Amino acid sequence: MGIGNPLLDVTISANPSFLQKYHLLPNNAIIAEDEHHDMFLEMVEKHKPTYIAGGATQNSIRVAQWLLQLPNATTFFGGVGNDDFAKILERKAREVGVNVRYQIHPGRKTGICGAIIVDEDRSLVTELGAAEHFTVDFLKQSENWKYVEQAKYYYIGGFLLPVSPQSVLEILKHASDHNKVVVTNLHATFLCKHFANPDLDVLKYVDILFGNGDEAKKLSTKFNFGTDDVKEIAKKTSELPKFNETRDRLVIFTQGREPTVLAQSGKIREIPIIQVDHNIIKDTNGCGDSFVGGFLSQLVQGKSIDECLRCGSYAATEVIQNYGCTFPETPKFDH
Numbered sequence: 001m002g003i004g005n006p007l008l009d010v011t012i013s014a015n016p017s018f019l020q021k022y023h024l025l026p027n028n029a030i031i032a033e034d035e036h037h038d039m040f041l042e043m044v045e046k047h048k049p050t051y052i053a054g055g056a057t058q059n060s061i062r063v064a065q066w067l068l069q070l071p072n073a074t075t076f077f078g079g080v081g082n083d084d085f086a087k088i089l090e091r092k093a094r095e096v097g098v099n100v101r102y103q104i105h106p107g108r109k110t111g112i113c114g115a116i117i118v119d120e121d122r123s124l125v126t127e128l129g130a131a132e133h134f135t136v137d138f139l140k141q142s143e144n145w146k147y148v149e150q151a152k153y154y155y156i157g158g159f160l161l162p163v164s165p166q167s168v169l170e171i172l173k174h175a176s177d178h179n180k181v182v183v184t185n186l187h188a189t190f191l192c193k194h195f196a197n198p199d200l201d202v203l204k205y206v207d208i209l210f211g212n213g214d215e216a217k218k219l220s221t222k223f224n225f226g227t228d229d230v231k232e233i234a235k236k237t238s239e240l241p242k243f244n245e246t247r248d249r250l251v252i253f254t255q256g257r258e259p260t261v262l263a264q265s266g267k268i269r270e271i272p273i274i275q276v277d278h279n280i281i282k283d284t285n286g287c288g289d290s291f292v293g294g295f296l297s298q299l300v301q302g303k304s305i306d307e308c309l310r311c312g313s314y315a316a317t318e319v320i321q322n323y324g325c326t327f328p329e330t331p332k333f334d335h
Helices: 016-021 034-046 056-068 084-096 136-140 142-150 165-177 189-195 213-222 230-238 287-299 305-319
Strands: 007-013 028-031 050-054 075-081 099-105 110-118 121-129 153-157 181-185 208-212 250-255 258-264 267-271
Touching: 007 034, 007 084, 016 110, 028 189, 034 110, 034 121, 050 056, 050 084, 056 075, 056 084, 056 153, 056 181, 056 287, 056 305, 075 084, 075 110, 075 136, 075 142, 084 099, 084 110, 099 142, 136 142, 136 165, 142 165, 153 165, 153 287, 165 181, 181 287, 189 213, 208 213, 208 287, 213 230, 213 250, 230 250, 230 258, 230 267, 250 287, 287 305
Parallel strands: 007 110, 028 121, 075 099, 153 181, 181 208, 208 250
Antiparallel strands: 007 050, 110 121, 250 258, 258 267
16 A cells, blocks of 8 residues: 555656756755746747656556556555546556545646656656645545555555655554554655654664665764765664564665665665666666556565565566656566
8 A cells, every 4th residue: 555645747857957947956855945936837839748647656556557457456545636647547556456545625736747858868847736734534444544554555655744744644554453564665865854754763773774875974964873975874773763563664765776785684785786788778867756656566576585675676677668757558577
C-alpha cells in the first residue's frame, strides 16, 4: 500500500537559462512559490510539454504494480481535485492495475509537478493543490482502512509528512503493532527536517529507507552526525533507535552514476552502477521512483535484497528510455 501526493507531471526540455530565470537548481525538488506561477504558464505556452500521471509515491506504486502483473496487488491513497487531471491520474493508475483510493476535494485543483529537463538532470517544482488537503479522517473510513489492514507492506513518501502527518503516524503505528514492513523515502532535501522531528519520530518505525546522496547529507546535519560521508551517514542512520527490533533497518542511498550505498546491521556495502548508453536516455524524471518500484515488487515476494536491487535497476533503465514515469506494456525482467 502506498500513500502520497498524486500529481500530474508536466514535463519540458529546456536550457540552463530557464532554471536561472526561476532560481532553480538543476537536480532538485521544491514546492512552488509565487514566482513559479508564471513558470507553469510559460511551460505550457512556450514549450511542448508532455502530460503524464505522476507524483513520486504513486509512480513507485505504479511501477511495482506493473512488475507484479497481478491486478489490485497494490493500493494507493492521495488527494485530488474534481477535475480532468484527476480522471487522467486515476485512469493511468487503474490501467496498470493499481487500486486507487483518492480523496476528492471539490473546488480544488489536482496537484501538478513541473519537470524541467536539462541534459540528464531534472528540476521538479510541485504545486500540491488538492494533494495538500488529504486527511486522516478519509483514511480511517472503514471502506478505506480495510486496505490498510489488508496490506503487509507500506510505502510512505516523504512528501506526505508535511501534508498529513497524522495519516502517516496511523499507518506507522498499525505496521509496528502488527509486525508489518514500512518503507519510506526522504524524497527531497527540504523534507529531511520532518524525519528528524522528535514529535513524529518517523524513523523509529522505518524498516527500509531510501534517499540520494544530497538528501543523506542534509539528514546528517539534522541529526548532527558530524559527517558528509554518505557511507558513514548510511551506517549511522541504520543504527538509529527502532521500535520494532525484529528487523534491522536497511538504508539505501543512491548517488546517480556513483555506487549505491547500503547499510544494515552495522555493515556497509557499495553496489556499482551499470552504466547506461547515454543515447537511450530520454528523461531521468521518475528514474528514482521506478528504482524503488522495482525494488518493492520483489520485496513483497520475499526475494533477496540483491534481487530487489537488480529489479530496481531494470525498472529504472526501462523508464529513462521514456518521457515521464512510463514503461512498456509488459515487463521483461528476467527472474
